[in-house]
Amino acid sequence: MALAKQIRNVTLVGANGTVGAPILSSLLAAGHKVTVLTRPGSTKDFPAAVTVHVGDYSDEEFISSSLKDQEVLILALAFTAYDAQIPLIKAAAKAGVSYIVPCEFGSDPTHQKLNAAIELMSMKAPYRKLIEDLGISSWIGVVNNPWVEFSMRLGLYGIDMKKRTATLYDEGNTKANFTTLKRVGESLAALLSLPEEDLAKHKNEFVYFSSFYANQKDFLASAMRATGTTEEDWTITNTSTNKVLQDAREGDPSARMMLLFALVFKEGYGGDYSSKVVDYEKLGLVGEDLDAIMKGLAQELAA
Ligand SMILES: NC(=O)c1ccc[n+]([C@@H]2O[C@H](COP(=O)([O-])OP(=O)(O)OC[C@H]3O[C@@H](n4cnc5c(N)ncnc54)[C@H](OP(=O)(O)O)[C@@H]3O)[C@@H](O)[C@H]2O)c1
Numbered sequence: 001m002a003l004a005k006q007i008r009n010v011t012l013v014g015a016n017g018t019v020g021a022p023i024l025s026s027l028l029a030a031g032h033k034v035t036v037l038t039r040p041g042s043t044k045d046f047p048a049a050v051t052v053h054v055g056d057y058s059d060e061e062f063i064s065s066s067l068k069d070q071e072v073l074i075l076a077l078a079f080t081a082y083d084a085q086i087p088l089i090k091a092a093a094k095a096g097v098s099y100i101v102p103c104e105f106g107s108d109p110t111h112q113k114l115n116a117a118i119e120l121m122s123m124k125a126p127y128r129k130l131i132e133d134l135g136i137s138s139w140i141g142v143v144n145n146p147w148v149e150f151s152m153r154l155g156l157y158g159i160d161m162k163k164r165t166a167t168l169y170d171e172g173n174t175k176a177n178f179t180t181l182k183r184v185g186e187s188l189a190a191l192l193s194l195p196e197e198d199l200a201k202h203k204n205e206f207v208y209f210s211s212f213y214a215n216q217k218d219f220l221a222s223a224m225r226a227t228g229t230t231e232e233d234w235t236i237t238n239t240s241t242n243k244v245l246q247d248a249r250e251g252d253p254s255a256r257m258m259l260l261f262a263l264v265f266k267e268g269y270g271g272d273y274s275s276k277v278v279d280y281e282k283l284g285l286v287g288e289d290l291d292a293i294m295k296g297l298a299q300e301l302a303a
Pocket residue numbers: 013014015016017018019020037038039042043057076077078079080081084102103104105106107144145146147150151
């Protein structure tokens with residue numbers, strides 16, 4: 001049964017970004033009081049219900065005054081702008097913001113084997129540590145694996161809908177968790193609607209979001225249904241995740257680039273976090289339809 005909802009004052013930074021935009025829509029739909037911080041020169045019209053503050057993220061006076069009376073700070077900044085989190089985290093602590101959702105939104109940072117294989121995995125830890133060291137706010141880290149629409153558009157699941165090519169890792173049978181951008185937003189907005197005693201259980205913890213528990217073959221079959229094609233229309237090749245891992249270790253640039261995505265489909269590397277996924281019934285969210293999402297992508301890619 002879904003719980004009673006709590007409305008919170010939430011500040012979102014990066015609201016016009018890939019994950020920021022669906023987070024913003026979901027926060028508004030859930031009834032939260034949303035403030036957006038954005039830099040001068042960023043071009044985006046936000047809905048009238050949003051309070052917008054325009055300024056530099058390193059301007060202490062600007063961020064401190066913007067964060068007054070806020071309960072949650074969500075940082076959805078670009079990969080290249082992670083350090084912009086530092087003054088924002090410090091200002092949030094000064095302003096007494098209870099929760100910070102830092103730039104995470106990726107694979108499971110608690111998985112030791114994955115951490116050992118991918119250097120990038122350790123990049124986000126210092127920001128969580130800073131929040132803990134300041135001792136005022138608590139972090140909630142979102143784990144969602146490579147986003148469905150984002151990854152399918154770029155062929156990052158090994159499946160290229162436009163070229164109709166697929167590279168299957170380990171026969172394409174390894175199941176893992178995958179989340180749509182829309183579901184990331186909805187899940188976070190619903191989580192932030194939990195009563196305080198429930199939300200507090202997530203302090204300094206990761207939350208695991210998931211739309212689908214699926215393997216490459218499931219995505220490929222859905223892509224075929226969405227494009228009205230059959231196996232004869234596709235070029236399907238096989239490789240192994242061990243080969244990608246080995247090539248990446250030897251410095252092969254394309255293997256290094258694809259490693260994070262290939263390892264999602266490798267057994268024992270944390271792609272399958274199904275035992276940790278949030279209780280969607282409690283959050284009041286129902287399942288999504290993979291075929292409908294693939295159909296939308298197929299139409300978009302054909303346009
Ligand atoms: N799971 C996945 O598949 C996946 C994929 C990509 C990224 N991610 C993760 O998701 C999080 C958000 O990434 P994203 O792709 O959504 O970000 P994004 O769309 O590239 O950018 C988000 C926002 O960051 C701000 N920004 C950009 N450059 C900046 C700079 N130089 N200085 C300060 N602010 C800057 C901009 O906001 P304003 O213009 O409003 O200031 C921008 O809208 C990151 O933690 C990233 O690692 C996950």
